[in-house]
Amino acid sequence: MCDVKNIKIALTKGRLEKAAVKIFESMGVDTKELEDKGRKLIFHCENDLYNIDFFLVKAPDVTTYVEYGAADIGIVGKDTLLEKNKEFYEVLDLEIGKCRFALAALKGFKMDEGYSRKKIATKYPNVAREFFRRKEQDIELIKIEGSVELAPIVGLADAIVDIVETGSTLKENGLVIIEEICDISARMIVNKASMKTKREEVMKIIEETSKIINK
Incomplete structure (x- = not known):
């Protein structure tokens, strides 16, 4: 024993x-x-x-x-x-x-384009909030529980903050990485x-x- x-x-x-x-x-x-x-x-x-x-x-x-x-x-x-x-x-x-947090959106998206606040969908609101706070960017967060990639496609959000491993899911849905946030x-x-x-x-x-x- x-x-x-x-x-x-x-x-x-x-x-x-x-x-x-x-x-x-x-x-x-x-x-x-x-x-x-x-x-x-x-x-x-x-x-x-x-x-x-x-x-x-x-x-x-x-x-x-x-x-x-x-x-x-x-x-x-x-x-x-x-x-x-x-x-x-x-x-x-x-x-x-190993994977990473990233900001992703449909091709052609730019954070600094237009005058309205960008809507960001994510399962991780605290991570997203801190990321944009450091960048001094004012955004509107939308909490999503399921497939967050859907949000930009149907117009619910302008971009997403999510975990990315290979990037294949983003690619299959027409999304691209705009900026990598951190490794996890x-x-x-x-x-x-x-x-x-x-x-x-x-x-x-x-x-x-x-x-x-x-x-």
């Missing part, structure tokens, strides 16, 4: 989950339960070095679980961190799930109290994860 303190880790479901599991597997963590999930909600992984409970949640919930201490560590995209702005330590760039990738975050009460265990996970991603 492992005598190290139990660490609870919240993983973002989907693409980031799979990449994160590979990292932990490379660290020697037994991830068999995660690979054969069934209907389970919590996956216990234990050996002489680690005593970990993993659970899978949606990206916005990872920050909530970590902030309130239900999870000691979280794996989540930088896009979520920029939008949520909650209280925790951001300790590692895992260099997985998956990050490891840590609950502030856990960094004190479980410091040895948390730091070992951080250090071993860092070794894997820097190989």
Whole structure:
């Protein structure tokens, strides 16, 4: 039986989950339960070095679980961190799930053309608001939950701020990147109290994860 303190880790479901599991597997963590999930909600992984409970949640919930201490560590995209702005330590760039935020629009669009305020559709209003604040541009934000690329096509918005990976979705819908905003990738975050009460265990996970991603 492992005598190290139990660490609870919240993983973002989907693409980031799979990449994160590979990292932990490379660290020697037994991830068999995660690979054969069934209907389970919590996956216990234990050996002489680690005593970990993993659970899978949606990206916005990872920050909530970590902030309130239900999870000691979280794996989540930088896009979520920029939008949520909650209280925790951001300790590692895992260099997985790489993509970028960008301003995109139909071909021929220009931000400085015309006199009316430009309408910008986005799933990430805080990110978009900060981007245009830095540029000292007055815009009207429209929050969209679904396929944001549709907004300029049907005339709801002049442009969009969204995550771009390959750019193929933009191209297929006649949109082009006007300006890249920032690069994003998956990050490891840590609950502030856990960094004190479980410091040895948390730091070992951080250090071993860092070794894997820097190989």
